[in-house]
Amino acid sequence: MKFGVVVFPGSNCDHDTYHVISKVLGQPVDFIWHKDERIDGYDAIILPGGFSYGDYLRTGAIARFSPVMRSVKGFAASGGLVLGICNGFQILCEAGLLPGTLLRNRDLKFICEHVNVRVERTDTPFTVSYRKGQVLSIPIAHGDGNYFCDIDTLRELESDGRIIFRYCDARGEATDAANPNGSLANIAGICNRERNVVGLMPHPERASESLLGSNDGRLLFLSLATSLSEMLKLRA
Amino acid sequence: MQAKVYVTLKNGVLDPQGKAIHHAAETIGYRGLTDVRQGKFFEIKLDETLDAETARIEIEKFAHDVLSNPVIEDYRVEIVG
Numbered sequence: 001m002k003f004g005v006v007v008f009p010g011s012n013c014d015h016d017t018y019h020v021i022s023k024v025l026g027q028p029v030d031f032i033w034h035k036d037e038r039i040d041g042y043d044a045i046i047l048p049g050g051f052s053y054g055d056y057l058r059t060g061a062i063a064r065f066s067p068v069m070r071s072v073k074g075f076a077a078s079g080g081l082v083l084g085i086c087n088g089f090q091i092l093c094e095a096g097l098l099p100g101t102l103l104r105n106r107d108l109k110f111i112c113e114h115v116n117v118r119v120e121r122t123d124t125p126f127t128v129s130y131r132k133g134q135v136l137s138i139p140i141a142h143g144d145g146n147y148f149c150d151i152d153t154l155r156e157l158e159s160d161g162r163i164i165f166r167y168c169d170a171r172g173e174a175t176d177a178a179n180p181n182g183s184l185a186n187i188a189g190i191c192n193r194e195r196n197v198v199g200l201m202p203h204p205e206r207a208s209e210s211l212l213g214s215n216d217g218r219l220l221f222l223s224l225a226t227s228l229s230e231m232l233k234l235r236a
Numbered sequence: 237m238q239a240k241v242y243v244t245l246k247n248g249v250l251d252p253q254g255k256a257i258h259h260a261a262e263t264i265g266y267r268g269l270t271d272v273r274q275g276k277f278f279e280i281k282l283d284e285t286l287d288a289e290t291a292r293i294e295i296e297k298f299a300h301d302v303l304s305n306p307v308i309e310d311y312r313v314e315i316v317g
Contacts, residue, residue, distance in 0.1 A: 058305055065302075094305065101307045108252050148249065148308060182250065 001228045003029040004042040006072070006088075008063045013049035013085065017205045021046075024208050025221050034066035043228050044081040045072055047088030049141070049203060059102060059144045060090035069095055081125055081224065082197045086142055089189070089199030098192055098199045099157070100149030102142075106182025110143040114214065115180050117188050117202050118168040121161050124191050125227030126198045129219040135172045136165075136216035138202040140180060145201040147183035147190075157190055165189035165200050237282040239295040240314040243304045244275040278303055282315075291315050 003021045007014045014031060021029040032039060039045060052063035063069070069091075076082045076097055084092040092098045105111060114137050119130040130136075149157070157163050165188040169178040174186040181201075189200030204217025245251050251273050258272035280298075282291050292315050299311040 057303070061302070061305070093307075099307075101305055103250065103308065104252055106250070106252055108256055146250075146252075150307070182252075 001027060001043045001225065001232060002041060003027055004032045004039060004045045005029060006032045006034060006045065006047050006068055008034045008047075008050065008052035008066060008091075010052040010054055011048050011050035011087070013087075013203065013205060016203075017046055017048045017085065020205045020208045020218070020221055024218060025225055027225055032068060034063070034068045037067045037071050039068065039071045039075055042075070042080075043232065044083065044224055045075055047072070047082070047084040047091050048205075049086030049088060052087055052091065055144070058094065060087060060092075060094040063087075063091045064095040073097065076192070076197050079194070079196055081228065083126060083224070084197075084199035085203060085205065086140075086145075086201055089201055090144065092197060092199045097197050098190060099153045100147055100184075100190070102144045102201070103146040103148050103182075104144050105142070105146050105180075110141075111145070111180050112139070112141040113180075114139045114207075115202065116168050116170055116172075116178060117165045118172050118174060119164070120166055121164050121191075123161070124164060124195045124198060125231075126191075126220055126223050127164060128227055129223040133172060135168060135170065136202075136207075137214045138204055138207045138217050139214075140202050141206075142181070142201055145181040145183065147187040147201075149184065154184060157187075158185070160193065162191050162193070162195075163187055163189075164191050164198060165202065237284060237286065237288070237291060237315065237317045239278075239280040239282055239291060240316060241278040241280065241295065241299045241303055242275060242312045242314075243278070243299070243309050244311070245273055246308055246310055249308045276303070288315050
C-alpha cells in the first residue's frame, strides 16, 4: 500500500504526517506537490494541516483550485481513501468533497491545546481500530475550526451516522463547555456519504507517539492501514 | 469598467468578528449600533473591450464559484464605469 501526502504552499503538517506514516506505521509514503495532476499508484491521499495560501479569501478557498485537487476528486469518486486534517478538512469542505464549512472560532482565538474527542463511529476505514465511544486526547491548532452547515445537512449527518468525532469532556460527554471552537453539535470530524472521505480538525499525527504526550491518534493511521490491506486483499 | 463584489454572511450564520467589533464600538462609546456584521468587498478592474452583459455574467460566476462560499455567504455584483 502506498500513501500520498499533498503539499500545498503553506502546508506545515506535511512532514509530521509523512513521519507518522513512514516511521510509526512503517508504510511507504510520498509527498505530492499540489501542481502534480497524476496521483496514480496511491491507495490513500492525505491533505495535511497548515495554512495553504495563507488562508487568503477563506481557509482552503484557493487550495481547492490547485491542479492536484481535480485528481483528488476523481480518486475519491472512485472510492479511494482521502483524509483531510485541519487545513485539509477545510480544503475538502471548500472543494465540496465534504459538506459544510469551518468558520472562525467562537471566541476568535487561535487555539492550540490537547482536547478530548469522542469516537462516534467505527464503521469507516479511518476508525475501525477504535472503540465506539472511546475518548481520545488529541491536540487541535486552529483559528477557524468552528464547523457549520445548514440544518438539513446537520440532520442528514446525524441520521446517516456521518459525524465521526465530537469534542467532549474527560468523561465523554459532548457538552458546550467541552466545545473549544463553537462547532455545531460539537462536531470535530465528519465523513462523506460513501464514508471514504473523512475530515477532522484535531491533529492525529501530533498524537501518534507517547513521547509527544499521547498516541491516541496512532489508531487512526493504523485503521487506515488495516482497512487498506483488507481492500487490497479483496482486489487481488 | 470595474466590478464591485460584496460578500456578506447569510442570516443566521454566527459572526464572532462582527460581534467583537460591535462590542468594541460600544466600549469606545459609539451609540445606537444595534448589530455589526462583517463582510468582504472586492474591486475588480475589467478589460475595456468587454461589454457590460458579458462582464456581469463572468463576475457573477466568479463571485459564486470563488469569492463566496454559498454555505455561509451571499454576494452582490455591481458593474460600474
